[in-house]
Amino acid sequence: MTKLPVLYLSCETEALAGPSGQASLRRLIRQDLVVNSVAFITSEKGGLQPEIFHQCGEGALARRLQSDMGARGFDVAVRVSRETLLEVLTESMMQLVPMEVIELRLNTGMTSERYRDIGHCLEALRDQGVLLICLDRLDADGTNASYHQPHDSYIRNLIRQWEDEQRWVSAMSKSGLRGNRSSSANEKPVVDPTLCVLNTAFSLGGMKAPQRLFGFSMNENSQSLAGYSWMQ
DSSP states (O other), X not given: OOOOOEEEEEEOHHHHTSHHHHHHHHTTSOTTSOOOEEEEEEEESOOSSOEEEEEESOSHHHHHHHHHXXXXXXXXXXXXXXXXXXXXXXXXXXXXXXSEEEEEEEESSSBHHHHHHHHHXXXXXXXXXXXXXXXXXXXXXSOOTTOOOTTSHHHHHHHHHHHHHHHHHHHHHHHTOOOOSSOTGGGSBOOOHHHHHHHHHHHXXXXXXXXXXXXXXXXXXXXXXXXXXXXX
């Protein structure tokens, strides 16, 4: 089975659910790709631990992810979601009903390394028909004044810095020298939900910069969809 891409999306979910949003999302996924299930990775401030919300399906993917994350030291509860937005969004995006749709909702306050551990835990799903969508939800109430869009230099420079650090870690490990695997920045708690999701997406993409940057205007209200995709 072909490895599925990893998507990082930044948008108001209400705009994504509209006709323009659905059409834009369909442009991001090749029609010849086989997608059995979809896992959304989101984040919100607060919370004590990550949670898995089962949207639809038998729950096998949710239970497997709970077990895999438990093996890495994450205490993750599985709950049945009362929201249908992500399920409806997936059906319209894929133009079919997937076997299962789940949402992995991350809490803030862990270190960058822990969010990347979650990405490493999910990475194998890319080869097994699970589409991984890292969704950075924006509020529709206009409170995103300090938010950095994916195309902003701040985010682009941050990803470039992460990639350079990873190359250095790899070089040190191959040299046989002992190097500090995590910088002081990676040991600090991450309090920004955007960076929680972005760290997870970065590790899902193999600790490399994304291969594609995209952006679409959604409607006359200046709502837009922007993001990255990792194809390799």
